[in-house]
Amino acid sequence: MTDTIDRSDEEAPEVLPRLVVRFAGDSGDGMQLTGDRFTSVSAAFGNDLSTLPEYPAEIRAPAGTVNGVSSFQVHISDHDITTPGDAPNVLVAMNPAALMADLGRLEPGGTLIVNEDAFDERNLEKAGYTANPLDDGSLDTYRLIKVPMTSLTKEACAPLGVKPRDAERSKNFFALGLVSWMYTRPVDPTLEWITAKFSKNEQVKGANEAAFLAGYHFGETTEAVGHRYEVRPATLPPGEYTSVTGNTALAWGLVAAGQLAKLPVTLGSYPITPASDILHELSRHKNFGVRTVQAEDEIAAAGVALGAAFAGHLGVTTTSGPGVALKSETTSLAVSLELPMLIVDIQRGGPSTGLPTKTEAADLNIAMFGRHGEAPLPIVASYSPVHCFHAAIEAARIALKYRTPVILLSDGYLANGSEPWRIPDVSELPDISVPFATEPNHTDAEGNPEYWPYLRDPDTLARPWAIPGTPGLMHRIGGLEKQDGSGDINYEPDNHGHMVALRAAKIAGIAADIPPATVQGDPDADLCILGWGSTWAAIDAAVQRSRRGGRKVAWVHLMHLNPLPSNLGEVLRGFRHVLVPELNSGQLARIVRAEYLVDATPVTKVKGLPFTAREIEDRIEEVLS
Amino acid sequence: MSDTAVSLTSKKDWASDQEVRWCPGCGDYGILQAVQQLMPELGVAPENTVFVSGIGCSSRFPYYMNTYGMHSIHGRAPAIATGVAVARPDLHVWVVTGDGDGLSIGGNHLIHALRRNVNLTILLFNNRIYGLTKGQFSPTSELGKVSKSTPFGSVDPPFNPLAVALGAEASFVARTHDLDRHHMMETFRAAHEHRGASFVEIYQNCNVFNDGQFSEITRRQARDEMMIDLHHGEPIRFGVDGHRGVVMGSDGQLRLVEVDDVGEDALLVHDAHREDPSLAFALARLSHDDHSPTPFGIFRSIDRQEYAGAVSTQLATALEKSGPGDLAELLRSNGTWTVG
Numbered sequence: 001m002t003d004t005i006d007r008s009d010e011e012a013p014e015v016l017p018r019l020v021v022r023f024a025g026d027s028g029d030g031m032q033l034t035g036d037r038f039t040s041v042s043a044a045f046g047n048d049l050s051t052l053p054e055y056p057a058e059i060r061a062p063a064g065t066v067n068g069v070s071s072f073q074v075h076i077s078d079h080d081i082t083t084p085g086d087a088p089n090v091l092v093a094m095n096p097a098a099l100m101a102d103l104g105r106l107e108p109g110g111t112l113i114v115n116e117d118a119f120d121e122r123n124l125e126k127a128g129y130t131a132n133p134l135d136d137g138s139l140d141t142y143r144l145i146k147v148p149m150t151s152l153t154k155e156a157c158a159p160l161g162v163k164p165r166d167a168e169r170s171k172n173f174f175a176l177g178l179v180s181w182m183y184t185r186p187v188d189p190t191l192e193w194i195t196a197k198f199s200k201n202e203q204v205k206g207a208n209e210a211a212f213l214a215g216y217h218f219g220e221t222t223e224a225v226g227h228r229y230e231v232r233p234a235t236l237p238p239g240e241y242t243s244v245t246g247n248t249a250l251a252w253g254l255v256a257a258g259q260l261a262k263l264p265v266t267l268g269s270y271p272i273t274p275a276s277d278i279l280h281e282l283s284r285h286k287n288f289g290v291r292t293v294q295a296e297d298e299i300a301a302a303g304v305a306l307g308a309a310f311a312g313h314l315g316v317t318t319t320s321g322p323g324v325a326l327k328s329e330t331t332s333l334a335v336s337l338e339l340p341m342l343i344v345d346i347q348r349g350g351p352s353t354g355l356p357t358k359t360e361a362a363d364l365n366i367a368m369f370g371r372h373g374e375a376p377l378p379i380v381a382s383y384s385p386v387h388c389f390h391a392a393i394e395a396a397r398i399a400l401k402y403r404t405p406v407i408l409l410s411d412g413y414l415a416n417g418s419e420p421w422r423i424p425d426v427s428e429l430p431d432i433s434v435p436f437a438t439e440p441n442h443t444d445a446e447g448n449p450e451y452w453p454y455l456r457d458p459d460t461l462a463r464p465w466a467i468p469g470t471p472g473l474m475h476r477i478g479g480l481e482k483q484d485g486s487g488d489i490n491y492e493p494d495n496h497g498h499m500v501a502l503r504a505a506k507i508a509g510i511a512a513d514i515p516p517a518t519v520q521g522d523p524d525a526d527l528c529i530l531g532w533g534s535t536w537a538a539i540d541a542a543v544q545r546s547r548r549g550g551r552k553v554a555w556v557h558l559m560h561l562n563p564l565p566s567n568l569g570e571v572l573r574g575f576r577h578v579l580v581p582e583l584n585s586g587q588l589a590r591i592v593r594a595e596y597l598v599d600a601t602p603v604t605k606v607k608g609l610p611f612t613a614r615e616i617e618d619r620i621e622e623v624l625s
Numbered sequence: 626m627s628d629t630a631v632s633l634t635s636k637k638d639w640a641s642d643q644e645v646r647w648c649p650g651c652g653d654y655g656i657l658q659a660v661q662q663l664m665p666e667l668g669v670a671p672e673n674t675v676f677v678s679g680i681g682c683s684s685r686f687p688y689y690m691n692t693y694g695m696h697s698i699h700g701r702a703p704a705i706a707t708g709v710a711v712a713r714p715d716l717h718v719w720v721v722t723g724d725g726d727g728l729s730i731g732g733n734h735l736i737h738a739l740r741r742n743v744n745l746t747i748l749l750f751n752n753r754i755y756g757l758t759k760g761q762f763s764p765t766s767e768l769g770k771v772s773k774s775t776p777f778g779s780v781d782p783p784f785n786p787l788a789v790a791l792g793a794e795a796s797f798v799a800r801t802h803d804l805d806r807h808h809m810m811e812t813f814r815a816a817h818e819h820r821g822a823s824f825v826e827i828y829q830n831c832n833v834f835n836d837g838q839f840s841e842i843t844r845r846q847a848r849d850e851m852m853i854d855l856h857h858g859e860p861i862r863f864g865v866d867g868h869r870g871v872v873m874g875s876d877g878q879l880r881l882v883e884v885d886d887v888g889e890d891a892l893l894v895h896d897a898h899r900e901d902p903s904l905a906f907a908l909a910r911l912s913h914d915d916h917s918p919t920p921f922g923i924f925r926s927i928d929r930q931e932y933a934g935a936v937s938t939q940l941a942t943a944l945e946k947s948g949p950g951d952l953a954e955l956l957r958s959n960g961t962w963t964v965g
């Protein structure tokens with residue numbers, strides 16, 4: 001096939017250690033699909049990679065405007081990487097709006113591939129250009145490659161009898177073909193994918209194939225494009241790999257948690273960006289015993305999860321910030337009922353509707369404190385797309401073992417970003433099953449056996465979990481304060497104080513059941529970076545660079561935010577400087593200061609975007625120089 | 626956990642050891658008695674029965690039943706009960722709610738549980754007042770209600786609970802009242818036996834904050850002339866010796882008539898099984914106040930797909946088609962490649 005085109009007369013591609021490509025176009029241009037294909041092919045080729053999709057909040061933002069620009073950035077490399085890259089090396093701009101929106105991100109002197117057909121007066125005006133940047137010399141500092149993608153696509157599709165209007169829709173495949181040639185990506189996987197994906201529509205299939213090959217051949221035959229580059233496969237540890245987004249990994253983690261707990265999973269969820277994909281994914285896996293209820297609202301979704309938990313399932317609800325606020329009352333009830341339940345928060349820009357499609361990590365405060373009364377609960381945070389899988393299992397483990405609601409934090413960046421994953425051996429995943437109560441656990445005044453729903457395990461302080469259908473263990477629980485042990489309603493002041501303390505002690509005690517904080521990098525450094533969540537990728541890159549540059553830097557990354565690892569205070573006190581990079585205004589920094597009286601300095605960014613490694617590296621320099 | 630081998634229970638098996646704490650004279654006592662007396666007759670086991678409630682006087686109910694139970698949060702009982710029912714279609718799940726809990730703060734959950742037709746038996750204690758918070762008007766209080774929060778009379782027109790339920794496509798809709806244990810038991814029995822969401826409005830007297838709201842209809846001496854008993858397949862008539870009846874005019878309006886004036890054949894025959902809810906709706910709206918003849922009994926009882934069962938069926942079908950889920954396979958479902 002085309003893959004075997006004789007290139008013997010060509011010079012060999014130049015080898016690059018890494019490459020960041022950004023595909024940008026109108027929301028209707030299929031940029032997410034294009035980026036996704038480029039990613040899959042690179043993954044299969046053996047590159048390490050990391051992706052960052054960005055799309056507008058409006059489903060159909062006005063075509064051709066900067067607000068309607070959708071883009072997909074992918075970082076591929078021949079070595080271990082964690083971030084989607086700071087500045088793209090290549091920007092593919094399908095129209096003037098995409099150029100306007102994303103040119104500022106392109107590295108100085110970077111490669112700029114534009115669809116020059118789209119640079120007509122109307123589109124230029126809609127994007128806010130007064131002169132055509134392709135002609136006015138303003139792009140001279142870049143390596144500009146102008147390609148009439150729309151007309152070439154139409155031409156390529158004409159022999160198939162595809163109407164020009166329909167053919168135009170395939171221009172993203174032309175772009176993909178061209179970039180595939182430039183960066184020496186194999187062709188067959190994409191052709192196979194097109195065949196499978198569009199098997200139901202011969203014409204669309206044919207048009208996409210034709211456009212893709214036309215783009216590829218255009219690169220091959222046109223001098224304008226210049227020579228080719230190659231990013232060799234990464235030397236990843238041997239094994240079987242797949243590529244996952246954070247949301248897929250999280251959904252699979254929930255399925256796994258059900259299997260590992262030997263419990264059916266019931267998800268109550270209400271559609272919300274960027275969490276809906278978890279609902280979609282879980283809805284497909286009914287043969288795992290996963291039930292999904294698309295509830296009437298966020299509150300009901302939490303109610304369904306809690307009801308299912310009472311009935312003996314692993315009850316889960318998935319949402320984003322505004323939904324967490326709505327679920328707060330039910331979560332507090334779960335704290336009082338002491339039932340296991342997972343609340344998954346895929347954080348996005350807030351407050352309110354905020355930036356629904358952009359990332360942020362500003363829900364730590366609501367996770368920590370966003371309930372009425374004294375209602376502490378454990379918080380687990382995932383730090384990479386792949387880690388979402390393990391974080392889901394860990395959150396479920398804690399919820400089940402301690403009979404408590406647990407909040408699992410992820411964010412839009414992890415949710416939609418993807419990376420290669422060496423598939424774990426499922427037999428090595430932990431057993432997180434817990435027994436249900438089957439027998440009475442107490443004797444009443446007359447010596448008859450009875451069941452006390454709040455008689456605790458002395459080690460974990462967890463109460464027993466007796467599920468409906470179990471004879472002899474009928475009991476009533478509720479939101480009113482109850483007597484420890486019997487669970488009877490009790491309004492006594494001392495009992496309330498006792499119960500508040502007990503519920504807090506139960507959560508605090510989990511610190512003994514999670515790994516201690518470990519210091520990566522240089523333990524003898526003056527500076528320690530304290531991170532949590534998706535900042536992991538940027539911190540990792542920044543710490544590596546600073547250390548390569550001769551700086552000593554230590555790094556602690558938290559996966560448990562409540563309770564915090566028991567040694568954290570001691571660890572942090574060992575450093576002169578503690579920097580806390582967060583995609584919020586300093587929420588963890590404040591907690592750490594309050595908890596340990598450590599002079600932690602927040603490094604904040606609240607722009608709906610992840611940190612670049614450079615931003616963190618610069619702060620490290622600032623502190624150490 | 627099947628109920629087939631249930632040994633016979635008696636009323637006391639269904640009563641918990643908790644002291645009942647409603648105000649003396651409250652209509653809730655009568656409802657509790659009716660439910661506790663009915664349960665042994667249903668042939669179900671206490672351990673397979675769950676009562677879920679929200680917040681309000683009525684919502685104390687689960688504490689008094691020796692079953693599994695949850696006294697949850699205001700308005701949310703239908704949502705939580707949906708979770709119980711979806712997880713465990715083998716259980717008998719009851720929801721106890723009130724006019725404030727079910728129609729105000731929890732209105733959304735109630736209508737959606739009814740729309741989905743989740744297998745729940747929903748008892749709505751309607752006393753037309755907020756009792757637990759000591760006497761504010763409720764969403765079923767009549768317009769102009771003078772209450773603690775409406776000293777000049779409320780300007781809120783009320784909901785008609787049955788009309789709300791019918792509008793939400795409820796498959797079983799009935800009304801009973803707290804002074805007739807037998808009628809309550811028969812209505813609850815039918816509600817329990819119905820597969821899907823059954824909605825029962827119970828006229829309940831709050832003798833502390835809204836005493837006598839329904840007494841013009843439900844007191845013993847008034848019942849004959851004020852209560853219209855609905856029986857499926859029978860002409861709708863009431864009054865001493867059934868001298869009055871209901872007819873449907875050519876305009877579709879229901880009217881109360883003297884049977885002697887129109888003849889028995891002209892009377893409307895009740896049909897609770899009609900797909901079309903308009904007859905049930907018209908009957909639900911026959912009376913607009915608590916001073917005129919009011920229908921009781923089963924307004925509507927139709928068969929349609931039950932939600933939790935449908936969810937289970939999808940699971941069973943998937944299991945049959947694809948076999949039990951294999952985690953290792955799932956993790957490879959996006960395509961894989963091998964390194965090394």
Ligand code: SF4
Nearest residue numbers: 648651682756831832
């Ligand atoms: S306030 Fe009314 S409804 Fe509530 S318990 Fe007392 S009498 Fe019953």
